[in-house]
Amino acid sequence: MPPRVLSRLDTARTQYYHFKAIVVAGMGIFTDSYDLFCIPPIMRLLGPIYYKSHSNRIRPATEAAMLAVPLLGTVIGQLLFGWLGDRVGRRRVYGITLMLMMVSSIGCGFSMGTTQARVLATLGFFRFLLGVGIGGDYPLSATIMSEFANKRKRGAFIAAVFSMQGIGILAGSVVTMVVCRIFRRIDPSTNEADVAWRLILMLGVVPTALTYYWRMMMPETARYTALVELNVAQAARDMERVLDVSLSQIAEDHSFSPSPPSYPLFSRQFFLLHGRDLLACSATWLLLDIVFYGSNLCQPHIFEKYFDDSEKITAFEAAFKVAKLQAIVACCSTIPGYFAAIFLIDRVGRVRIQAVGFILMAGLYFSCAYLFVPHHTGKLFTILYVMTFFFANCGPNTTTFIVPAELFPARFRSTCHGIAGAVGKVGAMIGAVGFLEALQGGLKINVVLIIFGGICVVGMAVTLLLTRETMGRSLEENEKESEDEPVQGKCFS
Template identity: 50%
Template sequence: MARNQLGVLDALDVAKTQWYHFTAIVIAGMGFFTDAYDLFSISLVTKLLGRIYYFNPDSAKPGTLPPSVAAAVNGVALCGTLAGQLFFGWLGDKLGRKRVYGITLVLMVVCSFASGLSLGHQPKGVMATLCFFRFWLGFGIGGDYPLSATIMSEYANKKTRGAFIAAVFAMQGFGILVGGIVALIVSSAFDHAYNAPPYSVDRAGSTVPEADYIWRIILMFGAIPAAMTYYWRMKMPETARYTALVAKNAKQAANDMSKVLNVDLEAEEEKVQKIAEERSNNFGLFSREFARRHGVHLVGTTTTWFLLDIAYYSSNLFQKDIFSKVGWLPPAKEMNAVHEVFRIARAQTLIALCGTVPGYWFTVAFIDRIGRFAIQLMGFFFMTVFMFALAIPYHHWTLKPNHIGFVIMYSLTFFFANFGPNATTFVVPAEIFPARLRSTCHGISAACGKAGAIVGAFGFLYAAQGKKEADRDAGYPAGIGVKNSLIMLGVINFFGILFTLLVPESKGKSLEELTGENEDEPSQTELSAARTVPE
């Protein structure tokens, strides 16, 4: 038990679920809704961008983005996200969670809107401005990861903390789903309004001019939900754990949480001062003491997130290619550009509705019952199983009667990603590190995840250059082919199982018990054995 635990933190740990918990979930969650919408909506319009800006009048084929341009358009936001996670994670520990929180949202709103206004008379100009704004959009999105997770973990009580953090992250599923729905509505409206021909080109030899509005509207829509929550995000008080344990302001922490919890709390200034003087708790990120207490855990959170995102983002970004390969999407020459967007959005919306969104909310329901460790291990295991089940008899799934079975099993990989490591890798780093390093360590873990996403996005795209152009047109996401790509992802998920063994269980304990703060001699054994937390 924490020797010097503050009353205000005890009050937060034992507080019953109240309205402010749900308010915090919605405020933080809308940021993640926007994050997912912005990051994944680009995969809905990349083929359209190729048709509009890279049409070759001397070719009978629809235009396609060159591999280098496709890699940049798909991956530049991920690069910005990685940088934002590191920068804003560090800044959140230096300046406070709330002071930095508004900056990330403003970046997301402005750059999301600006992405749809990408200007230029030539394709290179349009793609360059699009990539510029999407990098800074990603930078803002990156800041949302450590700040939202840390704020939610520091507001929550210890019994339902996992569910609250997971609920924030679960809004990502709705962002992916709404992205598909918006694309369906916009493309359907234009498809019917202009009665586009069934082929990819019009009489002028290029995609209908109105198609240029579609991708811009889809990308710009992401600014709306983020802008709607700015006022409420700025109204949130700073978390008591930052105010008391990092800023050393006991009076402010007590005042803020008295209003939030509707109780009278004492400002324990002497106890805060005593905690501040404890040398054993003042170690830095690069110290031997941090390495001894939390080094293995940081290795665990970074490696598992890295491996998970290679599989998760590559699967998401290349759904359209896999759908083409199994026949869910007809060849591009059989559809006009507008209808192609509709068909891609419809397929991705079905995957999100049937697999992605339910998986997130299963995690919310069970994470505080069966624990983070069990859910993460189970998720990686089933992702491995389903990837191999798709890959080994791959030619069986490409036969037309088996296409539905393929899509069902493919959906199950997303279900167990989200009822598994995609949620838990976000939750755990917000719980097991000290308050003054919590946002930084979460940012480092998340940045390693985005490094994995970049490997998935750039690596698979550049591998496509090693394959014959006819094969790429047929729908291969990589030069090694769909089958071998799925095998590789299965192997990556298997390694995720192994590295999960380095991650401690955090169910049912206060943050201070997990981190060893406010104790005489924090026990490393207690953390390492935390998977056996009694009910």
């Protein structure tokens, strides 16, 4: 039997602290998407500044590097801070990742150098550090929210945290559009573009900084304190501080000592009990991110006619158009997809949403490949292409973030989420950089879209064959099921 404080957490009613935790945890995800997805319009500002001899267009290799560097940092951050979250505690590491993101965002804006190469190298360095902080925030945010939530609404709470990704994309686009309009009125030329792109990057730190105090005041999760540190009494005292419950309701009637861990991480027994779950989480996240980041970060290349610079528009106008498209996609498809996931995740289940999302994305990508005509993106193509983001977010993009935070024991939870996320970000690098390289090599967009559709079909198959359903069960019940132990009161609804 789990400690009483954990049972009380599983059945606790939804209250103010849950919503506070969503905002605090979600700000890291907000910063992630703001900084990663504001790069495409910023590339339009960098071109006239540093590549005047190349028709004011940034080199494809440089653009690919600016996309890949933070993603590489994210891989390292997920592995490192995921492991630290299990070793020294979620709360102790949580503030470090947020501070790293804030310092790196400001550093990006102050990228200095006497030559073009040095400025871009400095920017790349700070974006790498930013990626490390972002990567560390992923497993910690998901794990903390899963361990604070009740089992009835746990999926919706974690999905709400992840929905801040859509808000971050929209915020980055809006900030870019506003900054471009202001600077265009001040000086229609590109003389002030060097200030504009720095300002856009630094403004992303503001909402994150506002939640830093709350993040530092959060107690350690009761599951980590009780099951990893084996201090049930302290876990009860911590939860009394934040939940509407008295200590007498969650304290043990007698001395309670949880059993210490019986096997280490990456041992033979670990792989026998959790290897399938880790494979399922990592594989589906990898496949999803190849498609999601490849399609999202490379929108200007798919809608080439929309961004045609033959009219000799200014850098501010070009960046504005890229940001405007991102904002439209976010409002019409991305954000509604997240909201749909919040509504459905604890009603339909993770496996069904993920499998259906993959197969609908596949159908849409195949249809887009058939309809796509170079330099002429028609209305039907645009509608179908935008809908892929809805079913990604009301599907595998959200569930791949949720499921790793629910399947593994408390002492491995953050590490395993970090491993799955790191594998996913390797897929993001393949999708974003590979897509650009493929286009430069002459591969047709139709073929790329067909490849995306095929990857989604594989994702559906992996989901149905390997992924376990976690809806309606406590985190401890999910762990026991993987060990094939009988669990009383298990909920399969």
